[in-house]
Amino acid sequence: MKRNKVDTKQLIEVSRGGLLERRSFLKSGAMFVATIAAPSMSQAASAKDFSALPEHMKTPGTPSEAYGQPSKYEKDVHRKGQAFFQSGIFTGALTPLEKLRGIITPSGLHFTIHHNGIPDIASDNHQLMIHGMVDKPLKWDVSTLLNYPMVSRIQFLECSGNSAANAVSDDPVQASTTSLHGQVSCSEWTGVPLKLLLDEAGIKPKAQWVMCEGADGGSHVRNVPLQKLYDDAILAFYQNGERIRPDQGYPVRLFLPGFEGNMNVKWIHRMEVVDSPSQSKDEQSLYAEFTKEGALHQFTFFMDVKSVITSPSGEQQLPANGIYEIAGLAWSGRGRVKRVEVSADAGKTWADATLEGPVMNKSFVRFTIPWRWRGNNAILLSRATDEFGNIQPTRAEWKAKNADYTFNHYNAINAWHVSSAGKVSNFYV
Numbered sequence: 326m327k328r329n330k331v332d333t334k335q336l337i338e339v340s341r342g343g344l345l346e347r348r349s350f351l352k353s354g355a356m357f358v359a360t361i362a363a364p365s366m367s368q369a370a371s372a373k374d375f376s377a378l379p380e381h382m383k384t385p386g387t388p389s390e391a392y393g394q395p396s397k398y399e400k401d402v403h404r405k406g407q408a409f410f411q412s413g414i415f416t417g418a419l420t421p422l423e424k425l426r427g428i429i430t431p432s433g434l435h436f437t438i439h440h441n442g443i444p445d446i447a448s449d450n451h452q453l454m455i456h457g458m459v460d461k462p463l464k465w466d467v468s469t470l471l472n473y474p475m476v477s478r479i480q481f482l483e484c485s486g487n488s489a490a491n492a493v494s495d496d497p498v499q500a501s502t503t504s505l506h507g508q509v510s511c512s513e514w515t516g517v518p519l520k521l522l523l524d525e526a527g528i529k530p531k532a533q534w535v536m537c538e539g540a541d542g543g544s545h546v547r548n549v550p551l552q553k554l555y556d557d558a559i560l561a562f563y564q565n566g567e568r569i570r571p572d573q574g575y576p577v578r579l580f581l582p583g584f585e586g587n588m589n590v591k592w593i594h595r596m597e598v599v600d601s602p603s604q605s606k607d608e609q610s611l612y613a614e615f616t617k618e619g620a621l622h623q624f625t626f627f628m629d630v631k632s633v634i635t636s637p638s639g640e641q642q643l644p645a646n647g648i649y650e651i652a653g654l655a656w657s658g659r660g661r662v663k664r665v666e667v668s669a670d671a672g673k674t675w676a677d678a679t680l681e682g683p684v685m686n687k688s689f690v691r692f693t694i695p696w697r698w699r700g701n702n703a704i705l706l707s708r709a710t711d712e713f714g715n716i717q718p719t720r721a722e723w724k725a726k727n728a729d730y731t732f733n734h735y736n737a738i739n740a741w742h743v744s745s746a747g748k749v750s751n752f753y754v
């Protein structure tokens with residue numbers, strides 16, 4: 326198999342390390358090195374290739390199933406079971422980010438964290454109560470809430486412990502993107518704005534917080550500022566068009582756009598309106614972070630601006646020198662991603678990646694940039710900036726602010742090392 330020649334004159338290098346400008350690249354009609362894991366170069370086609378009909382064109386195919394499944398040839402696209410530093414009764418599954426494209430995570434591949442397993446709850450048996458500092462305590466059946474007005478938004482959800490291995494391990498753990506960064510996913514979430522229910526119950530003037538409790542064995546509890554519930558929180562009943570899955574909190578979960586995963590209480594059944602947070606066990610033990618000076622930060626809600634290159638990425642193998650499309654995901658819990666820069670020389674020089682629109686609020690954004698790999702050692706970085714000018718810190722900057730053992734809210738610039746043999750591995754710059 327021979328590869329077409331690339332007209333290098335038309336490829337404008339925007340930076341050292343082989344990053345290319347997309348516009349000139351597309352015009353040149355140059356060929357990419359195909360799939361990273363399994364090289365298969367394009368070939369010249371001839372009419373003859375189509376003369377022998379394959380078996381599947383000679384016999385009738387099968388009918389559709391009641392609920393469709395991915396192709397049986399895609400069996401290696403699945404979640405992985407265990408995150409680093411996950412222990413005890415916690416269970417979970419990691420999204421295979423590097424095996425997906427676009428920005429939507431298929432529901433069956435959404436990451437999960439359960440502090441006490443998945444409860445078996447029928448929609449018809451589930452109720453939600455709002456009580457405490459309200460004029461009128463109320464209880465709704467799910468079937469009633471399903472008739473309320475709903476909104477839909479495409480937004481990410483990230484566990485505050487995502488990427489923890491890079492935060493605490495002195496040597497970069499050698500693993501895939503799934504294992505290192507797979508506790509973030511993005512779905513279309515549809516549900517009832519909390520504001521409607523709070524107004525119906527009537528909030529007392531001195532109320533500030535709402536204690537939200539799940540109906541799972543661990544009675545997961547987080548206190549949420551009342552203001553967030555008024556701003557953009559929803560009770561989510563649907564995910565990617567269908568009812569949310571048991572993994573995600575069926576029949577109903579709290580969805581707080583941009584806030585750390587654990588506050589998005591699944592299987593929610595009780596909301597107590599209060600004037601100060603109840604200091605639940607999880608709030609104090611798990612979801613507070615120590616600074617370098619030993620100060621404890623509680624109620625660190627926002628998942629800050631972050632990005633990761635998913636292709637090429639950890640444990641992948643580049644088949645040959647040539648032109649690749651670097652692709653990745655960026656997100657910010659504070660708003661829209663404004664810019665993603667990519668470096669192929671460990672941060673000496675940077676070039677702007679293309680953001681695939683529409684760029685949505687507190688959502689995944691897909692970024693891409695063409696890159697010519699010359700077969701040398703290379704270090705690939707991505708650095709995202711959000712609409713408020715927040716920019717991803719370096720690992721050193723992040724570590725300088727946090728205690729050595731703090732692992733939550735790690736959003737530092739991620740680095741992939743590409744060896745001269747084309748092997749991609751986790752790296753610190």
Ligand SMILES: Nc1nc2c(c(=O)[nH]1)N[C@H]1C(S)=C(S)[C@@H](COP(=O)(O)O)O[C@H]1N2
Nearest residue numbers: 436437438439440484539545573586587591
């Ligand atoms: N009731 C309940 N809600 C919960 C949890 C839980 O264990 N029980 N886990 C939390 C954590 S730590 C995270 S990161 C998110 C994960 O949501 P997902 O499993 O839908 O991805 O749910 C949060 N909500």
Ligand SMILES: [Mo]
Nearest residue numbers: 484485586587
């Ligand atoms: Mo989490």
